[in-house]
Amino acid sequence: MANGENDFQELYKExxxxxxxxxxxQKQILQAALELFSSQGFSETSSxxxxxxxxxxxxxxxxxxxxxxxxxxxxxxxxxxxxxPQAVDxxxxxxxxxxxxxxxxFVDAIVPDRLRFIDKNYAALKLMADxxxxxxxxxxxxxxxxxxxxxxxxxxxxxKRLQKAGKMVDLPEDYIIQFLFTAILxxxxxxxxxxxxxxxDEIKHITAFLTNGLMKH
Amino acid sequence: MANGENDFQELYKExxxxxxxxxxxQKQILQAALELFSSQGFSETSSxxxxxxxxxxxxxxxxxxxxxxxxxxxxxxxxxxxxxPQAVDxxxxxxxxxxxxxxxxFVDAIVPDRLRFIDKNYAALKLMADxxxxxxxxxxxxxxxxxxxxxxxxxxxxxKRLQKAGKMVDLPEDYIIQFLFTAILxxxxxxxxxxxxxxxDEIKHITAFLTNGLMKH
Amino acid sequence: MANGENDFQELYKExxxxxxxxxxxQKQILQAALELFSSQGFSETSSxxxxxxxxxxxxxxxxxxxxxxxxxxxxxxxxxxxxxPQAVDxxxxxxxxxxxxxxxxFVDAIVPDRLRFIDKNYAALKLMADxxxxxxxxxxxxxxxxxxxxxxxxxxxxxKRLQKAGKMVDLPEDYIIQFLFTAILxxxxxxxxxxxxxxxDEIKHITAFLTNGLMKH
Amino acid sequence: MANGENDFQELYKExxxxxxxxxxxQKQILQAALELFSSQGFSETSSxxxxxxxxxxxxxxxxxxxxxxxxxxxxxxxxxxxxxPQAVDxxxxxxxxxxxxxxxxFVDAIVPDRLRFIDKNYAALKLMADxxxxxxxxxxxxxxxxxxxxxxxxxxxxxKRLQKAGKMVDLPEDYIIQFLFTAILxxxxxxxxxxxxxxxDEIKHITAFLTNGLMKH
DNA sequence: TATGAATGAGGATTCATTCAT
DNA sequence: AATGAATGAATCCTCATTCAT
Numbered sequence: 090m091a092n093g094e095n096d097f098q099e100l101y102k103e104x105x106x107x108x109x110x111x112x113x114x115q116k117q118i119l120q121a122a123l124e125l126f127s128s129q130g131f132s133e134t135s136s137x138x139x140x141x142x143x144x145x146x147x148x149x150x151x152x153x154x155x156x157x158x159x160x161x162x163x164x165x166x167x168x169x170x171x172x173x174p175q176a177v178d179x180x181x182x183x184x185x186x187x188x189x190x191x192x193x194x195f196v197d198a199i200v201p202d203r204l205r206f207i208d209k210n211y212a213a214l215k216l217m218a219d220x221x222x223x224x225x226x227x228x229x230x231x232x233x234x235x236x237x238x239x240x241x242x243x244x245x246x247x248x249k250r251l252q253k254a255g256k257m258v259d260l261p262e263d264y265i266i267q268f269l270f271t272a273i274l275x276x277x278x279x280x281x282x283x284x285x286x287x288x289x290d291e292i293k294h295i296t297a298f299l300t301n302g303l304m305k306h
Numbered sequence: 307m308a309n310g311e312n313d314f315q316e317l318y319k320e321x322x323x324x325x326x327x328x329x330x331x332q333k334q335i336l337q338a339a340l341e342l343f344s345s346q347g348f349s350e351t352s353s354x355x356x357x358x359x360x361x362x363x364x365x366x367x368x369x370x371x372x373x374x375x376x377x378x379x380x381x382x383x384x385x386x387x388x389x390x391p392q393a394v395d396x397x398x399x400x401x402x403x404x405x406x407x408x409x410x411x412f413v414d415a416i417v418p419d420r421l422r423f424i425d426k427n428y429a430a431l432k433l434m435a436d437x438x439x440x441x442x443x444x445x446x447x448x449x450x451x452x453x454x455x456x457x458x459x460x461x462x463x464x465x466k467r468l469q470k471a472g473k474m475v476d477l478p479e480d481y482i483i484q485f486l487f488t489a490i491l492x493x494x495x496x497x498x499x500x501x502x503x504x505x506x507d508e509i510k511h512i513t514a515f516l517t518n519g520l521m522k523h
Numbered sequence: 524m525a526n527g528e529n530d531f532q533e534l535y536k537e538x539x540x541x542x543x544x545x546x547x548x549q550k551q552i553l554q555a556a557l558e559l560f561s562s563q564g565f566s567e568t569s570s571x572x573x574x575x576x577x578x579x580x581x582x583x584x585x586x587x588x589x590x591x592x593x594x595x596x597x598x599x600x601x602x603x604x605x606x607x608p609q610a611v612d613x614x615x616x617x618x619x620x621x622x623x624x625x626x627x628x629f630v631d632a633i634v635p636d637r638l639r640f641i642d643k644n645y646a647a648l649k650l651m652a653d654x655x656x657x658x659x660x661x662x663x664x665x666x667x668x669x670x671x672x673x674x675x676x677x678x679x680x681x682x683k684r685l686q687k688a689g690k691m692v693d694l695p696e697d698y699i700i701q702f703l704f705t706a707i708l709x710x711x712x713x714x715x716x717x718x719x720x721x722x723x724d725e726i727k728h729i730t731a732f733l734t735n736g737l738m739k740h
Numbered sequence: 741m742a743n744g745e746n747d748f749q750e751l752y753k754e755x756x757x758x759x760x761x762x763x764x765x766q767k768q769i770l771q772a773a774l775e776l777f778s779s780q781g782f783s784e785t786s787s788x789x790x791x792x793x794x795x796x797x798x799x800x801x802x803x804x805x806x807x808x809x810x811x812x813x814x815x816x817x818x819x820x821x822x823x824x825p826q827a828v829d830x831x832x833x834x835x836x837x838x839x840x841x842x843x844x845x846f847v848d849a850i851v852p853d854r855l856r857f858i859d860k861n862y863a864a865l866k867l868m869a870d871x872x873x874x875x876x877x878x879x880x881x882x883x884x885x886x887x888x889x890x891x892x893x894x895x896x897x898x899x900k901r902l903q904k905a906g907k908m909v910d911l912p913e914d915y916i917i918q919f920l921f922t923a924i925l926x927x928x929x930x931x932x933x934x935x936x937x938x939x940x941d942e943i944k945h946i947t948a949f950l951t952n953g954l955m956k957h
Numbered sequence: 958t959a960t961g962a963a964t965g966a967g968g969a970t971t972c973a974t975t976c977a978t
Numbered sequence: 979a980a981t982g983a984a985t986g987a988a989t990c991c992t993c994a995t996t997c998a999t
Contacts, residue, residue, distance in 0.1 A: 959999100960997105960998100960999080961997100961998105961999100962996105962997095962998090962999105963995105963996080963997085963998100964993105964994100964995080964996075964997100965993100965994105965995100966992105966993095966994100967991105967992085967993090967994105968990105968991090968992080968993100969989105969990090969991085969992095970988105970989085970990085970991100971987105971988085971989075971990095972985105972986100972987095972988090972989100973985100973986105973987095973988100974984105974985085974986100974987105975983105975984080975985075976981105976982100976983095976984085976985100977981100977982105977983090977984100978980105978981080978982100978983105
């Protein structure tokens with residue numbers, strides 16, 4: 090699976106381009122908001138700050154977006170409805186276009202790719218995490234929807250096949266997915282905690298652990 | 307390992323009691339702050355709100371605590387320096403007082419206990435998560451310290467012994483701990499996402515997965 | 524005296540038609556402004572609101588009218604310089620084309636007509652009242668001018684004649700007019716206060732009172 | 741009937757004094773708000789302006805009053821519930837403590853007093869008028885209540901007696917009151933219109949007109 | 958210590974007005 | 979002439995913090 094194409098920033102910018110109804114300045118505002126919300130958090134970012142970074146007047150922010158909350162939604166929506174599903178999609182189809190013969194190659198296909206994905210999309214992911222923490226149900230629901238959808242169409246079949254072939258442990262598919270993700274999100278956690286990370290090692294060990302844990306011995 | 311004794315609320319209240327220099331009102335303030343910070347986040351909580359919930363005047367908040375940030379520190383400090391290490395300690399010593407003969411009993415000792423710990427301390431954990439997201443280095447560092455310390459003295463030896471006995475996979479100890487924690491934190495994530503959780507199932511499957519993943523086959 | 528012809532809306536629209544330099548959109552703007560200013564007040568009405576109701580772009584409002592104040596003037600001017608004098612005129616000439624033989628027929632000619640006039644022009648009158656309250660000298664002066672002029676040429680002579688004939692009380696003419704108007708404006712006040720009004724009763728009693736009060740016994 | 745005691749300013753200040761829960765600064769705020777709202781209108785008055793005139797910080801306005809609207813209510817409430825009824829009451833009881841033998845003395849008792857009342861309370865009355873125009877139902881309802889109450893207990897009986905004695909015209913009492921008030925309010929209108937007024941003349945003519953109009957000939 | 962009124966800087970939002978298309 | 983995006987001053991309001999009682 091090729092990397093570098095499926096990061097949010099790229100997909101986000103493309104999504105923005107497609108929004109014909111958005112003026113250049115409005116795109117700059119969204120871009121600035123994404124950056125600031127991600128790095129400082131939503132409440133810690135002021136309208137003035139966004140306007141300044143976007144190089145526009147404060148009023149311009151409110152010309153298009155009813156209020157700060159609406160701006161957040163406008164930032165997150167394409168992320169959640171376009172970039173994220175597309176990334177998930179790409180992940181699902183690319184990673185699972187082949188039928189894997191064993192758990193090891195299955196895990197091998199996922200782990201390195203997802204770790205690099207986290208690296209590239211650290212800012213956007215942090216923003217989503219922030220929203221989840223502050224209990225934004227809208228964000229939560231869209232996240233769930235994006236995942237449930239893609240997982241069930243692409244990942245679940247692969248899991249089932251491996252299980253039927255007697256090569257993968259007989260756990261419910263949603264748990265298989267859960268373990269896959271939590272193991273990988275450990276890397277995200279380490280970055281949040283400012284822990285030193287070595288990508289090579291992470292890949293190596295996470296892969297080893299997941300392979301061992303999901304394989305039927 | 308006995309439950310119900312090692313939750314933060316309990317430990318936190320005990321910690322508060324020991325602080326002789328704190329008046330009753332000040333303790334109420336800390337309690338109110340913990341609750342509000344946890345449920346709404348730090349920036350979304352106003353001093354007036356804290357005062358109201360604590361049943362004191364706004365000025366009383368600032369009588370003892372220099373500013374809101376200091377109040378946050380005052381809330382987190384006992385959590386991070388007393389309750390958390392104590393919980394970790396309790397976890398380390400209780401869970402590892404015996405020398406486990408195999409990975410399964412090792413995992414069995416940890417998983418149910420930690421899941422229940424999450425349930426009990428959901429609010430406090432959410433508060434910490436919030437602080438991690440907004441990049442509070444102080445919190446991050448204290449979290450790290452509390453863990454590193456306890457883990458290395460109690461958990462690591464157990465891991466090493468199991469590895470030497472050829473019963474546990476030969477991964478670096480910190481990764482073993484990492485996988486242990488991420489698998490368990492999946493439960494915390496599910497709660498954050500408001501997903502329906504069934505404790506019995508969670509315990510069963512997480513245990514199975516971790517046992518399989520950490521066991522040397 | 525025929526009703527239905529002398530209401531502001533009609534006269535206003537005719538006035539607008541005559542303004543050849545006004546585009547259709549600009550007429551719509553004036554119409555929308557009149558409606559909104561009347562119902563919500565000047566300060567409570569925004570340019571955007573006017574534009575929306577007029578079905579034009581915000582900029583179009585300012586294409587023709589220098590600023591909001593100028594728009595108000597543009598709304599009021601034809602009202603005060605065209606519609607109002609014309610209404611007053613119509614009132615003066617129609618109501619006083621005959622020489623009334625007694626106070627009763629004099630009052631009878633005025634009261635019903637003016638009450639219906641108030642009903643029809645409630646919005647415009649309210650707008651003028653609003654302007655008087657907020658101390659708009661321009662409006663005040665034009666109102667005065669429109670009245671003084673018409674009154675002195677049409678109403679005053681009639682009053683004088685009735686007085687000379689010994690049928691009307693010997694009060695200064697301006698006071699006669701004042702009492703005539705205030706008694707009638709009581710109806711306007713009742714509407715402002717959302718009081719239930721019965722036109723027939725109002726006419727009956729106001730007429731009776733005025734007749735009695737202005738008649739020389 | 742003694743004048744000078746029943747003006748709003750006096751009654752308002754006394755009312756304020758009785759409000760023990762109000763601090764000096766808060767009273768200054770209410771006083772400043774009354775003055776500014778009266779002279780410029782509600783929407784034309786900014787919080788900063790009020791604060792400045794009151795000699796306090798902007799925040800102090802909002803410490804006590806939830807918002808500007810609430811401040812308006814706080815200004816109007818004592819006016820409508822204390823000062824106005826008290827003034828009406830004083831009017832009712834003083835003016836009608838005697839049983840008038842004829843319409844002339846009845847009118848004589850009312851007119852001069854009310855005209856002077858208007859002079860003294862011009863600001864407050866203008867504020868109320870402003871609120872009526874902008875459709876404030878709360879104000880309207882309280883105004884109605886204050887009047888209905890006092891009128892029915894004090895004025896109506898006097899009217900009925902004079903009517904039974906065959907000295908006053910047989911119009912419904914509410915219309916008698918209406919004519920009384922509108923004739924008097926003409927004076928208020930003249931002041932609004934910045935017309936030159938001569939109190940002596942006004943009293944003389946209004947009295948003459950009302951006497952004539954209400955007397956049964 | 959406790960109180961809560963007072964403060965004023967800061968932040969979100971509105972809105973009249975301009976101007977390039 | 980019409981448009982509506984852009985502007986930024988002005989406004990309302992919040993809130994952490996101080997301080998006199």
